[in-house]
Amino acid sequence: MGGSERAGREGEQLALVGQAARTAPRARPRTWRNAPLAERLPVARVLVDKGLVHLDRLFDYAVPAAMDAEARPGVRVRVRFGAGQRDGRREGGRLINGFVVERRADSDFPGVLAPLAQVLSTEPVLSPGLLRLCRAVADRYAGALADVVQLAVPPRMARAERQPSPPAPPPPAPPGPGGWSRYPSGPAYLAALARGEAPRAVWTALPGPHWPDELARALATALAAGRGALAVLPDGRAAARADAALTALLGPGHHVLLTADAGPEARYRRWLAVSRGAVRCVVGTRAAMFAPVARLGLVALWDDGDAAHHDDRAPQPHAREVLALRAVQEGAAALFGGLSRSAESARLVETGWAGELAAAREAVRAAAPLVRTVGDGDQARDPAARAARLPTLAWQAVREGLARGPVLVQVPRRGYVPRLACARCRTPARCAHCHGPLAAVGAAEVLRCAWCGQDAPGWHCAECGGARLRAVVVGARRTAEELGRAFPAVQVRTSGRDHVLGAVPDRPALVVSTPGAEPVPEGPGYAAALLLDGWALLGRPDLRAGEEALRCWLNAAALVRPQAEGGTVVVLGEPTERAVQSLVRWDPAGHARRELADRSFLGFPPVARMAAVSGSPEAVAGLLGSLRLPASAEVLGPVPLPVAEPGRPRRPGDPPAGERWERALIRVPPGHGAELAAALKSAQAGRLARREGPPVRIRVDPQDIG
Incomplete structure (x- = not known):
């Protein structure tokens, strides 16, 4: 069975699963076997781990009385999803993972609610703030919420959950400006951080070995003000340099390093310390952009032009955009720095979203x-x-x-x-x-x-x-x-x-x-x-x-x-x-x-928002035909993609070997990106629900438009 056919059949077999249909009068839920339910808030609204845009909604399940204390918002659960036939008998679907998002007193679903099958863990890993961020990222990139949550919440390690996190250390003393005195606006930026304000800056660092210490001082200043801090770097070596500088400045215990080099269990244990509020500062690579730092006061990104900041997994978010969303949602300061500067960072300065933080020409000539x-x-x-x-x-x-x-x-x-x-x-x-x-x-x-x-x-x-x-x-x-x-x-x-x-x-x-x-x-x-x-x-x-x-x-x-x-x-x-x-x-x-x-003259990103739609010629034509685009949208193409030869190594997003694919680019002027993403998501969901051929690949803000 093909992916689109299987997805369509699952969409039809939801009779035994609570759907968020919002059509019937609310009533106390009933379950298959009339098992006793929780007396208070007997309905759990669950985000199931199905990264399909036409199933991108929450589903209602009944909470058995035995799971009442454990099924709290944010915990991982197992539920039965869909229904199937086996040996002539109707069954309640297969078990999949999910997260409890909300507990309710009633349900909008008119049918019989399936009960939660199991509470996998009592650790509330999906906080309301993290869920809100994931929803914003999914909307921006025309993706499914479940896919973004999979990027944001690391896989569970039971032994790490059983270990208690150390108590949170007191806020450190504010550090001195150090190397920031080499920048005319540097001390003023740190002073604003120390006052609990939310300054935003694009920082062009001076050449030399001093940038890890300067980044560490910005993070330490936010910590000293009683707020959290998060720094994302392109690779493990750069993260290790920032980690060493922060340890030398503050000593151990004030931050954690989140990189793949630590291994799954150690990384999850450190992530839990952040989620529980025991640590308020994170230094890490791309996946750390979702780290649930409490009272976030500063988001920092180093070398935003590095391709490592772009996630290859759906919906392919970029760390710069995720951190910018966090800065706005959580009222945090932003510091996007590097030895070079990308066109996207230049756009942030040009629009006034961020200020420019650079050294005088005399200092540049002396250091270069x-x-x-x-x-x-x-x-x-x-x-x-x-x-x-x-x-x-x-x-x-x-x-x-x-x-x-x-x-x-x-x-x-x-x-x-x-x-x-x-x-x-x-x-x-x-x-x-x-x-x-x-x-x-x-x-x-x-x-x-x-x-x-x-x-x-x-x-x-x-x-x-x-x-x-x-x-x-x-x-x-x-x-x-x-x-x-x-x-x-x-x-x-x-x-x-x-x-x-x-x-x-x-x-x-x-x-x-x-x-x-x-x-x-x-x-x-x-x-x-x-x-x-x-x-x-x-x-x-x-x-x-x-x-x-x-x-x-x-x-x-x-x-x-x-x-x-x-x-x-x-x-x-x-x-x-x-x-x-x-x-x-x-x-x-x-x-x-x-x-x-x-790029502004040519109408290219980052001045224009752009999306790439690729797939078989029939699939691309079908999606473009069903799109309700903003009036300002412009469709470029479609044009044929090179046919991938059978032995050639494939990159994420490449067409299958031997298949003829096309790609169309859709661009809109600034301010219409949300409309474009919503239109693409709606059209894709409609095609999948109606089983109108194979799905197309949608990439918002593609890295390569050549």
């Missing part, structure tokens, strides 16, 4: 390294660049940097040689089995398909018959090998997806890293940095290519010593490119403003 550029024309005239990958300027920067400390080399691609082509006719080298791209996986140039993993010995070009290959893209491992031969007396270390280094000592070494995996140097910082193959980042067919390239470069260059201490960065990119010029000037705010102006 010297940035030098090498364009394609320079490399063409450079004998060293023609003979090897690195121009003379880069070799000179490496030699001088190694005399003072470690040198960072950023390479956009991982692996050895991830893309190859025929040396004679330049035809890309393809696998004979699945037509995937061939890659060299080691110095012996063993060819292997990047899709199916099969080796390709004895390769010959299908176009010209040639047997020689040339590297189209060089990866981090090949770069490390080349640098090792050029500097045989220097240690070469690599950091990438398979093995990420946390830190490197302050002694001469070459550190080859992919973007986002750069180790933090001990001591004053890297002596120099090379940012290779800028074309690979800037040449991507993506609306955010320039913004993402600048973000990766700034995050790496910020680890280099200031110019006064000899710090030098060499970027291999065309000097006329906007992102390269912004790096040279160290002006992420200016780059974000110009990006925002371009």
Whole structure:
């Protein structure tokens, strides 16, 4: 049975389950076996764990007298959902999990209510505030409430629930401004936090190792004012740096670290300490954006342009939008910071939702390294660049940097040689089995398909018959090998997806890293940095290519010593490119403003709200035909999507292999996003309830609109 057919049948088989129909006079509920019910508030309104938009409502169940004390709002329960036939007998449906949202004295459902089957836990994990936030997120992204609650509430660990949480520590003493004194508006922002106010700021941090301490001081200031604080960072390494800074500032016991590295049980135990009010400060990665912090006074987000802040699970919320919703709902301050700035953050400043928090140009120049550029024309005239990958300027920067400390080399691609082509006719080298791209996986140039993993010995070009290959893209491992031969007396270390280094000592070494995996140097910082193959980042067919390239470069260059201490960065990119010029000037705010102006002129996000609808041509046409869009909406497309080849790795949201899909984009001007999301959700729910073919995939604020 297909997903849509099964969903439709479940929608028809709700006779034995209390529906929120709101059609009949309210009456005291009856159950199948007339079991004794709770004397007071015998009806439980339950959110069932079914992430289907046409079932996105609450259901009424009877509360047996034996469960009266335990079935409180917020607890996990088991209920029977739907009804089925088995051996000729009608049964009460299968058991699924849910949450009690409300206890009531009566029900609007005219039929017989099914009783709660089991109270799984007496821990009230779904508080009214968390439920309200989940509802707002579901509405914004045209998703189902149950899907958002699944993101917000971690899986239950019974042993963790049995352990008591420690008593809440008293509020700490307010910290001093520390590094915030380097920003003209920094002390005033902390003073507003200390007074219990709710200032909002987009913070462009100065380069160097000080941002974890500055973030920790903002969180500590909110704690000292008697309110809670929450900081979300893109990965576990960044969260660990903020965690260490906050521990050094306040000592242990005032906050918890919520990351996947802790393991399910430890993470749930820490989450319970927050839910019970024993801890009022959370530092964590993306999932921590829903942490139920009591009396929330500050939400902080670091590096909002990082793709890790975008959840791949339905309805695919972004941490920035969730935290902005929390700031508004709970009257909390907001601090969205980073070494770079996204167009979305620039939009917050432009609309007045947040103020700008940045250092003066003199302070930026004093903290930043010297940035030098090498364009394609320079490399063409450079004998060293023609003979090897690195121009003379880069070799000179490496030699001088190694005399003072470690040198960072950023390479956009991982692996050895991830893309190859025929040396004679330049035809890309393809696998004979699945037509995937061939890659060299080691110095012996063993060819292997990047899709199916099969080796390709004895390769010959299908176009010209040639047997020689040339590297189209060089990866981090090949770069490390080349640098090792050029500097045989220097240690070469690599950091990438398979093995990420946390830190490197302050002694001469070459550190080859992919973007986002750069180790933090001990001591004053890297002596120099090379940012290779800028074309690979800037040449991507993506609306955010320039913004993402600048973000990766700034995050790496910020680890280099200031110019006064000899710090030098060499970027291999065309000097006329906007992102390269912004790096040279160290002006992420200016780059974000110009990006925002371009997108405003073209009607692209974040100025316009946009949704992507993808699926089979029939399904997309059916949904578009049933949509009741705002008058201001504009439909772009649909256009065909590339057919996914069978062996190719699939990303979330990619069409099934071999199927022909289309995608339409729908955009509306600012202020109409809620109408668009409501219309999409209503149309999708109607199609599922009527079983009108397969469902379509709806993505509000898609990351990729290319």
